[in-house]
Amino acid sequence: MRRRGLPQGLRTSLLLAPALAVVLLLFGGGVVMGVLASFGYQPFLPGRELSLDAYRGLLDDVEVRRSLILTFRIALVSTLVSAVLAVGAALLLRGTRHGRRAALLVFQLNLPVPHLVGAAAMLLLLGQSGLVSRLLFAVGLVDAPSGAPILTNDAIGWAIMAEYVWKEVPFIGVVVLAALSGGVSDLEDAARSLGAGAWSRFRFVVLPHITPAVVSTSIIVFAFTFGSYEVPLLLGQPFPATLPVVAFQAYSDTDLTARPRAMAIAVVITFLVVLVVLAYTVLTERVLRPAERRRVAGT
Amino acid sequence: MRSRALVLAGTVALALTACGGQDDTTAATPDPSAASAGGFEAVLAEAKGQTVDWYMYGGDDRLNTYVNGYVKTELAKVGVTLNQVKITDTAEAVNKVLGEKAAGKDSEGSVDLIWINGENFATLKQADAVECGYLEDLPSTKNVDLTKPGIATDFGLETEGCEVPWQQATSSLVYDSTALSAEDVASVESLFAWSQKNPGKLTYAAPPDFNGSMAVRTFFFDTAGGADQFLGTFDQAKYDAAAPKLFERLNAVEPSLWREGKTYPAAQTEVETLFANGEIDAYLTYGSSGIGALVDKGTLPKTTRSAVFQDGNIGNYSFTAIPSNAAHKAAAKVLANLLLSPPAALENAGPDGAGFTSAIDLAKLPADQGAEFEALGASPYQVPAAELAAKTLPEVVSEYVTELEKDWKANVLQQ
Numbered sequence: 001m002r003r004r005g006l007p008q009g010l011r012t013s014l015l016l017a018p019a020l021a022v023v024l025l026l027f028g029g030g031v032v033m034g035v036l037a038s039f040g041y042q043p044f045l046p047g048r049e050l051s052l053d054a055y056r057g058l059l060d061d062v063e064v065r066r067s068l069i070l071t072f073r074i075a076l077v078s079t080l081v082s083a084v085l086a087v088g089a090a091l092l093l094r095g096t097r098h099g100r101r102a103a104l105l106v107f108q109l110n111l112p113v114p115h116l117v118g119a120a121a122m123l124l125l126l127g128q129s130g131l132v133s134r135l136l137f138a139v140g141l142v143d144a145p146s147g148a149p150i151l152t153n154d155a156i157g158w159a160i161m162a163e164y165v166w167k168e169v170p171f172i173g174v175v176v177l178a179a180l181s182g183g184v185s186d187l188e189d190a191a192r193s194l195g196a197g198a199w200s201r202f203r204f205v206v207l208p209h210i211t212p213a214v215v216s217t218s219i220i221v222f223a224f225t226f227g228s229y230e231v232p233l234l235l236g237q238p239f240p241a242t243l244p245v246v247a248f249q250a251y252s253d254t255d256l257t258a259r260p261r262a263m264a265i266a267v268v269i270t271f272l273v274v275l276v277v278l279a280y281t282v283l284t285e286r287v288l289r290p291a292e293r294r295r296v297a298g299t
Numbered sequence: 300m301r302s303r304a305l306v307l308a309g310t311v312a313l314a315l316t317a318c319g320g321q322d323d324t325t326a327a328t329p330d331p332s333a334a335s336a337g338g339f340e341a342v343l344a345e346a347k348g349q350t351v352d353w354y355m356y357g358g359d360d361r362l363n364t365y366v367n368g369y370v371k372t373e374l375a376k377v378g379v380t381l382n383q384v385k386i387t388d389t390a391e392a393v394n395k396v397l398g399e400k401a402a403g404k405d406s407e408g409s410v411d412l413i414w415i416n417g418e419n420f421a422t423l424k425q426a427d428a429v430e431c432g433y434l435e436d437l438p439s440t441k442n443v444d445l446t447k448p449g450i451a452t453d454f455g456l457e458t459e460g461c462e463v464p465w466q467q468a469t470s471s472l473v474y475d476s477t478a479l480s481a482e483d484v485a486s487v488e489s490l491f492a493w494s495q496k497n498p499g500k501l502t503y504a505a506p507p508d509f510n511g512s513m514a515v516r517t518f519f520f521d522t523a524g525g526a527d528q529f530l531g532t533f534d535q536a537k538y539d540a541a542a543p544k545l546f547e548r549l550n551a552v553e554p555s556l557w558r559e560g561k562t563y564p565a566a567q568t569e570v571e572t573l574f575a576n577g578e579i580d581a582y583l584t585y586g587s588s589g590i591g592a593l594v595d596k597g598t599l600p601k602t603t604r605s606a607v608f609q610d611g612n613i614g615n616y617s618f619t620a621i622p623s624n625a626a627h628k629a630a631a632k633v634l635a636n637l638l639l640s641p642p643a644a645l646e647n648a649g650p651d652g653a654g655f656t657s658a659i660d661l662a663k664l665p666a667d668q669g670a671e672f673e674a675l676g677a678s679p680y681q682v683p684a685a686e687l688a689a690k691t692l693p694e695v696v697s698e699y700v701t702e703l704e705k706d707w708k709a710n711v712l713q714q
Contacts, residue, residue: 043401062713129576146499146578153562153569237562238505239712252390253507254418255701256397256425 031270038263042256054260064265066240074157074242075226078164083218085165086172087210091202094180104177107170118167119234122159126151152235159235160242164225172217179213180206212284219280223273243269338436339636342629347378349630353619354392355414357385358568361589362653369646373637379630384410387566389419396428396622408624412631416617417454418697420462423620430621431461433632439639440464444660448693449616455532455696462618463635464658466647469614469687470513471587471605478580484606487521490581491548495555500580502557502564502573505712506704510567513613514583515707516700519545521610526692533698542703546710553711563712575599587612587687589654591678605681607690614691616658641668648675656684 039050058064093102110118125131133148142148152159184206191201232242241249243265250262351374357363363383371381386392392413399408415423423429434440443464445451450464472484478500483493494501504511520526523541553560557579564570573579575598584590593599619635621628637643641664644657661669677683694700 063708129572129578145576150558153564155561233565236565238565239562239708249507252388252394254390254393254422254697256422 034263034266034270038260038267040260042259054264057261058264058268063239063246064243067243067246070157070240071226071242071244074160074164074232075222078161078168078225079218079222081161082165082168082172082221083214086169086217087176087214089169090173090176090180090210091206094177104174107174107177110167110170111174113167115163115167115228116230116234118163119159119231122163122166122235123152126159126162128152153237155237155240157232157236157242160232163231163235164221164228168221168225172214172221175213175217176210179210182209184209215280215284219277222276226273226276227269339438339632342436342632343377345629346627346633349627350380350382351411351627351630351634352382352384352409353412353414353631353634354384354386354389354395354410356387356389357383358387358566359586359653361592362655365647365652369652370634370637370643373643374634377633379633381634389413389415390422393419393422396423396624397426400426400428400624405624407626408622409626410622411625411627412619412621412634414465414617415462415620416615417694418700420453420458420618420620421456421697423622424456424461428623429461430623430625430628431459433621434460434463437463437632437636437639439636442641442659442663443639444663447660449614450658453618454615454694454700455530458618462620463639464616465619465635465638466655467614467616467658468585469587469656469691470510470517470583470585470612471590471607471682471687472581472583473574473590473599473603473605474581475574475577475600475602476604477602481606484581484608486608486610487518490608491552494552497580498555499557499559501555501582502560502570502579503583504567504570505563505565506707508566510570510583510585511563512700512704513585515545515549515703516695517583517608517613518549519703520613520692521608522548526611526613526695529695529699530693531696533696533702538699538702542706545703546706549707549711550714586654587682588648588656588684590681592650592654594678594680599680601680603680607682607686609690611690611692612687613694614688615694645671645675648672 036050038054039052040054041050089107123130127133128146128148128150130152132151133142133145136142136148137145151162187205187209188201191205196204227244228242229244229248232245233248236242236245247262247265247269250258250265253259253262353366355366363385366381366383371383374381384392392410393415396408396410396413399410413419413423420429434445440463443450445464449467451458453462472490474484478497479490479493483489490501503514506512506515519541520529522545523529528537557564557573564573567584570579570582571584574582577600587605590599590603590605594601594603619631619638621631621635625631639658641657641659644659645668646652647655648657657672659672661672664672673684
């Protein structure tokens with residue numbers, strides 16, 4: 001089906017205009033103000049010149065350096081574990097119609113639960129006076145509830161990653177399940193009739209089919225976990241803390257001259273997330289799309 | 300107890316109507332002594348129908364109950380609606396005001412009143428974003444000694460009529476009497492000695508948490524041999540001479556703290572949870588007067604006691620301040636006045652309140668009312684009010700506070 005080119009383009013832009021206006025004004029405006037503030041722009045403190053001092057300061061700031069490593073590790077591990085578990089769960093549960101319906105229900109159950117509630121639940125579950133440690137104590141595996149392994153407010157960030165995985169597996173899973181419903185079983189049957197084994201069917205039929213869904217949701221998960229504040233605040237420790245926590249600590253510093261540092265960290269977070277999204281775009285254009293085109297051309 | 304509260308509430312209503320009646324006559328006969336009362340009448344009239352957005356630390360359940368119960372009801376009687384905006388850090392409200400001012404919003408701002416003191420007040424004042432010069436208009440301020448050092452200055456900074464006193468906070472050490480003896484809690488020295496014999500049972504919140512910052516200052520004064528030398532303006536040389544010894548001492552005791560001092564709780568609520576769960580046996584708090592009620596409620600064990608170090612305990616006043624761009628200044632003034640009124644203070648200090656001590660100077664009240672205050676807050680689980688107030692150490696200028704917070708982070712937390 002073809003429509004005339006120009007009116008359609010115009011119509012698309014017109015339809016998109018309200019959404020774009022909100023994004024550009026509210027989000028773009030916020031980013032511009034943030035960048036300005038990171039250069040030291042503070043209208044209520046007159047007589048200060050714009051400079052890159054805040055960024056220079058970040059380079060030899062041990063708090064920010066260690067925070068960057070921690071944030072990156074937590075976001076990466078959470079994303080990878082979530083993606084693997086989500087794909088596994090989706091593949092296991094798509095079998096029967098009943099299975100899929102039940103799986104969808106389970107997957108969608110925790111989607112509306114806020115991260116904050118999830119984080120509080122992790123605290124009650126994994127904290128040293130939490131349910132798990134009390135159970136371990138009750139069955140005599142540890143001498144005191146506080147003798148249980150330290151999983152919250154720890155250096156590794158176990159509880160933070162657990163919360164992210166708990167919340168993001170269903171998110172990726174639901175999208176993968178949707179991708180799996182798009183005629184992939186017909187293709188698998190065709191491959192099977194041509195003699196393809198289970199591994200070959202997964203590798204050459206299922207995987208290419210779900211890769212765009214997995215990659216795009218993983219990027220969203222990574223960007224979110226990299227920039228999330230409330231979960232590491234509740235479940236992390238004061239030092240090293242993740243970048244958003246450090247940024248907010250600096251932002252709520254009562255000394256107004258600390259404000260540019262807070263904004264510089266926020267800008268760095270934004271920059272890194274944008275980099276990841278750009279990398280994803282390049283990846284899908286160069287690597288994933290040609291494969292898809294070939295597949296489409298072949299059918 | 301409850302019936303007395305009701306009687307008191309009735310008294311307030313009566314007093315308010317009495318004020319209204321009085322004003323009609325004073326308006327006709329100009330009298331200089333009635334000028335302030337007349338000023339407040341005008342404020343009351345303007346406030347009628349307004350909604351006051353009060354930004355305050357929202358982590359204290361009992362205080363929230365008091366605010367949304369008693370205070371809200373009393374405000375409604377004069378036609379003012381209270382909207383409590385709970386925040387975790389007062390700096391959030393200050394940031395909101397500064398953000399709005401930066402965006403050119405010099406009136407109709409969204410923050411009407413902030414529960415504030417110390418560094419946050421200094422920030423508001425530094426940015427010239429606070430309303431000043433209305434204290435004499437508020438009838439309740441006559442019950443307060445406005446010249447008292449802790450009230451005329453807030454963490455060393457002159458208040459200059461830019462904030463209304465509300466409560467006083469005195470610190471004490473809360474401990475489990477089955478784990479620590481009276482000798483163990485006598486001084487910072489003996490507490491640290493106890494901690495080294497009982498590893499993992501002591502901690503404090505990481506500054507800039509309000510209570511954690513107080514704990515570090517307590518240790519600082521103790522290490523430097525007293526608080527008096529730090530009164531007055533910030534002296535970098537004095538600070539530089541004393542601070543390294545503090546960090547050396549804190550790092551020495553660190554391995555015996557909770558989780559071997561590898562990390563610290565990020566907030567006082569975490570510290571209190573650790574104590575309630577028996578993970579730690581002692582902690583320093585500003586909430587000295589609320590301990591008895593927490594034991595009665597069953598949150599804390601019956602073996603809980605509190606004590607003050609023989610060399611003194613830090614105390615301060617907290618205030619309410621109106622941002623200069625507030626949309627409902629009249630309603631904010633009415634609220635600030637109500638909070639400081641004797642009936643509201645009595646309710647707050649009592650069993651149905653938050654257990655906070657008012658900034659009211661009991662000597663300025665009629666004798667029977669003063670006695671009512673003194674009878675409240677007595678509990679076998681907490682230090683008596685007289686002992687709390689006996690050796691109160693003053694707060695020092697906020698430069699010391701921020702320097703200590705910054706250097707503690709670099710020299711203790713990040714080591």
